[in-house]
Amino acid sequence: MSDFGPWLTKAISTVFPQASQGKCYFHLKQNIKKKFPKHFPLLEKYIEALSLCVHEDDFDDLWQIIKKDIKKNNGLKEIEERFIPYFENTYMAPQNKGFYIGKLPPGYGRTNNCLEGHHRYIKDEIFQKRSMDMGNFFN
């Protein structure tokens, strides 16, 4: 399980080629929220539905249904033109698809939040939220 960092994704495939890579659903939502803040409430519903798929076929079929749903609604022209190509190129790519529950180990949750929390602790408590230069960092 990791975020969508391309180097991490590639390295896991190199060292553990047989491993199925789970991708953090929380990171996905955050990325979409940042990129499409105005339409996020609607997009979140689509993404949530995709993330609950158990089989890859269902996942692919649902994506086609979502695209049709967006295209038939004239008010969603911006989503059609910007969101669909972005989502397909980024999150429908084979290496990044692993955010739906069928790709994740049963019962383990869908996010990397526990490690994020761990790192937040290091930043907040150990380094007291300061971003320092090297000299201060080692002092």
Place this chain on the structure above:
Amino acid sequence: MELPEEILPTSIQLTNRRFYLKKEILKDLKGKTLGGFTNWIKKMNQKVKQCGLHDFVIISWKLTDIDFKLMFTTRALLLNAVLQAMNGQYLSIDSTHKLVNCDFKFTTFATVTESQKIADICYMLHFHEDNEAFVYGMKELQKTLKENFKFSWKPTV
């Protein structure tokens, strides 16, 4: 599988671990010349088997003109990882940034339990965040688990 109680750190040991991370490993690296740095590494380079369960140990490092990687852990973390991996083999990796305003990264390799608790395996300090750094980290970790616990670590997820 029940974890032996002694491999779970007490709060004092956790505090020591954090203290060690900040005050020893990071501070000790300050201002080292190449020679000083390699001497420091040699001094720190205990064998995993010779360490106490909760003492930090450097398991691998690499320093070049343009790159720096340092992996460290405790024997308890490695042992815990082996036991957790026997149950689930669920590896989680995350890098954190912005600790310093240069290309310095801190990466945690962990297994995650069913109750979404992390069981850290080891940490890596590295200047570059690229394919080479992560491949290095995972391969060195694999090697360490094999050498010290005869454990063939092949996460499936």
